[in-house]
Amino acid sequence: EVQLLESGGGLVQPGGSLRLSCAASGFPFSNFAMSWVRQAPGKGLEWVSVINYSGGSTNYADSVKGRFTISRDSSEDTLYLQMSGLRAEDTAVYYCAKARSSGYFSYLDSWGQGTLVTVSS
Amino acid sequence: EIVLTQSPGTLSLSPGERATLSCRASQSVSGSSLAWYQQKPGQAPRLLIYGASSRATGIPDTFSGSGSGTDFTLTISRLEPEDFAVYYCQQYGTSPFTFGPGTKVDIE
Numbered sequence: 398e399v400q401l402l403e404s405g406g407g408l409v410q411p412g413g414s415l416r417l418s419c420a421a422s423g424f425p426f427s428n429f430a431m432s433w434v435r436q437a438p439g440k441g442l443e444w445v446s447v448i449n450y451s452g453g454s455t456n457y458a459d460s461v462k463g464r465f466t467i468s469r470d471s472s473e474d475t476l477y478l479q480m481s482g483l484r485a486e487d488t489a490v491y492y493c494a495k496a497r498s499s500g501y502f503s504y505l506d507s508w509g510q511g512t513l514v515t516v517s518s
Numbered sequence: 519e520i521v522l523t524q525s526p527g528t529l530s531l532s533p534g535e536r537a538t539l540s541c542r543a544s545q546s547v548s549g550s551s552l553a554w555y556q557q558k559p560g561q562a563p564r565l566l567i568y569g570a571s572s573r574a575t576g577i578p579d580t581f582s583g584s585g586s587g588t589d590f591t592l593t594i595s596r597l598e599p600e601d602f603a604v605y606y607c608q609q610y611g612t613s614p615f616t617f618g619p620g621t622k623v624d625i626e
Contacts, residue, residue, distance in 0.1 A: 441620045447615070458614050492563070503610055504551075504608070506565050508562040
């Protein structure tokens, strides 16, 4: 059974940094692309970033480009999202999601339960 | 960026009724790379449909997807109590991989 467990969320001041982690299990992590998707309180889903199976290719939403960095450690079966220059509008639940393929042009077939990031002074 | 528009915003129906949800794209979705997700309050989204019309594993056949190009539809043939939720479409053919704003299906 695929399991994705996010951690690292919390309260951070505007301009601050935070690193989210997503521990994966139940599937061959190094074979699949992975994504981060966020959801602001009471709002819809927003795609944030994707990384291919090897970590050699990444892509970002314009809203986070230059501030967020996605990465993965296949020795630890863990996905990361390094967030810096955080803004109030980055406040959201951040979901880790598994792609169906190794490349990132794929739908998301499994999701974690999310971790809440709150950016406020 | 491909903008997805979902209609209606809210659909009020009774159990046993048929639900028809629309997702329209601002430009053609490459390779019918369109997925539908269901989200219930306090839960993560769940994949229902991919490739515009293929059901994900474990999804009942009361759910069906159709469409191509810029117009897509999710149909729930008979609403069960557990189907009342928010439904999102997402295109994954062109980066950024945008989501629609969602359609809430609630109990009339």
